Amino acid sequence: MSAVRDAIVVAGPGDAERRIAGVPLLLRTLLVLQRAGVERCTLVGARVPADPRLRLAVAPAASLAPLPDDALRIVVGPNAVVDGTLVAALARRARAGTVVEVEADGVRVRVAPGPLVATNGGAGTPPPAGTLCAASAPAVERRLLRGLENARDGYLDRALFRRGSRAVTPLLLRTPLSANAVTLVGIAVGILGGVLLGAVTWWGVLAGVGCLAVSGILDCADGELARLRFTESALGYWLDVVGDTVVHLAVVAGIALRLARAGTVPPWPVFALLGAGIVGAFVAMTWSEHVEERRRRAGGWENAVLDGVLSPLSTRDWHVFVVAFALAGRLDLLVLGGAIGAHAFWLVVAALLLRVLARARQLQASVARVRQ
Numbered sequence: 001m002s003a004v005r006d007a008i009v010v011a012g013p014g015d016a017e018r019r020i021a022g023v024p025l026l027l028r029t030l031l032v033l034q035r036a037g038v039e040r041c042t043l044v045g046a047r048v049p050a051d052p053r054l055r056l057a058v059a060p061a062a063s064l065a066p067l068p069d070d071a072l073r074i075v076v077g078p079n080a081v082v083d084g085t086l087v088a089a090l091a092r093r094a095r096a097g098t099v100v101e102v103e104a105d106g107v108r109v110r111v112a113p114g115p116l117v118a119t120n121g122g123a124g125t126p127p128p129a130g131t132l133c134a135a136s137a138p139a140v141e142r143r144l145l146r147g148l149e150n151a152r153d154g155y156l157d158r159a160l161f162r163r164g165s166r167a168v169t170p171l172l173l174r175t176p177l178s179a180n181a182v183t184l185v186g187i188a189v190g191i192l193g194g195v196l197l198g199a200v201t202w203w204g205v206l207a208g209v210g211c212l213a214v215s216g217i218l219d220c221a222d223g224e225l226a227r228l229r230f231t232e233s234a235l236g237y238w239l240d241v242v243g244d245t246v247v248h249l250a251v252v253a254g255i256a257l258r259l260a261r262a263g264t265v266p267p268w269p270v271f272a273l274l275g276a277g278i279v280g281a282f283v284a285m286t287w288s289e290h291v292e293e294r295r296r297r298a299g300g301w302e303n304a305v306l307d308g309v310l311s312p313l314s315t316r317d318w319h320v321f322v323v324a325f326a327l328a329g330r331l332d333l334l335v336l337g338g339a340i341g342a343h344a345f346w347l348v349v350a351a352l353l354l355r356v357l358a359r360a361r362q363l364q365a366s367v368a369r370v371r372q
Contacts, residue, residue, distance in 0.1 A: 277342025
C-alpha cells in the first residue's frame with residue numbers, strides 16, 4: 001500500500017476517451033491510484049468519470065496550482081500510463097519537503113509537498129520500478145503486462161504458462177470475452193485434457209497434454225485480463241480456485257481410465273485416499289490465502305515456507321509427474337505416491353498455519369494490553 005494518500009491527475013487532450021487495454025486512460029489512472037492506496041485525488045482539466053468502481057474522493061480543478069499544506073501528493077502528468085508498482089515505488093522514495101520526479105517517453109510523474117506540486121523539477125530520472133510510458137507509445141499493453149506478477153504462480157507457470165499468456169492476453173483484450181468466460185473455457189479445455197490422458201493411443205495422450213498446456217495458459221491469461229480491465233471479482237476468484245480443483249480431478253480420472261485399460265488399477269481405497277488428499281490440499285491452501293494478511297503480520301519462517309515453497313506446489317506443477325510416470329508406464333505408483341503426498345502436504349500446511357496464527361494471536365493480545 002502507498003504511504004501517499006493524496007494525488008493530482010493532470011488530464012491531457014483525449015485522455016478521457018483514449019483507451020488502454022479497453023479502459024479510458026483517465027479512468028485507468030484513477031483506478032491505479034485507488035488500488036495503490038490513494039484516498040483523495042484532484043483532477044485537473046477534465047470531468048470526473050462516472051464509474052461505480054471509483055471509491056476514492058475525486059474533486060475537479062481548473063488548473064494545477066501550489067497548495068498551502070505540506071502533505072505529499074503524487075502528480076501524474078498528461079498522457080501518462082502508470083501502474084501500481086510505480087506508484088508504490090515513488091511513495092517509498094518520497095521524503096517530506098522534497099520532490100521525486102521520474103520521466104519516460106516524454107511523460108512525467110512526481111511526488112511533492114503541496115507548495116511544490118506545480119514546479120518543474122528539471123530532468124526526471126528513469127522510473128525505479130513499474131510502468132511509466134506515454135499512452136501513444138508502441139506496445140503499451142505489453143508493457144503493462146510485464147508488470148503483472150502473481151506471487152502464487154507455480155514453477156511451471158513461471159517457466160511456461162505465463163510466457164504463453166503474455167502472447168494470448170493482448171489478443172483477448174481485443175475480444176468481448178470477459179475474464180470469467182476465459183476461465184470457464186480454460187476449465188473446459190483442462191477437463192478434456194485430463195480425460196484424454198486415459199486415451200488408448202499415445203496421440204490421444206499427447207492431445208491431452210496439449211489441452212492441459214492450453215488450460216494453463218488461459219488460467220494465467222484470465223487474471224491478467226481481469227487486472228488490465230479492472231474487472232476482478234469474488235466470483236472470478238472462486239471460479240479460478242474451484243476450476244483448478246476440477247481440472248486436477250479430471251487428471252485423476254484420466255489416470256484411472258488409463259490404468260483400467262492397462263489392467264493395473266490400484267484398489268479403490270487408494271483412489272479414495274487420493275481424492276481426499278486433493279480436497280484436503282484445496283481446503284488448506286484456501287485457508288492459507290484467507291488468513292494471509294493476518295499471518296504475515298506475525299512474520300516468521302513459516303510464512304516463507306507457505307508462500308515460497310508450498311503455495312507453488314499446490315498449482316498444476318504436479319501434472320509434470322503425471323506425464324513422466326505415464327511415459328514410464330508406472331501410473332500405478334503415481335496414484336499411491338500422490339495419495340500419500342497430498343495428505344502429507346495438507347498436514348504440513350495446516351501445522352504451519354496453526355503455528356503462525358497462534359503467534360499472531362499472541363501479538364494481537366500483547367498490542368491490546370499495551371493500549372490498555
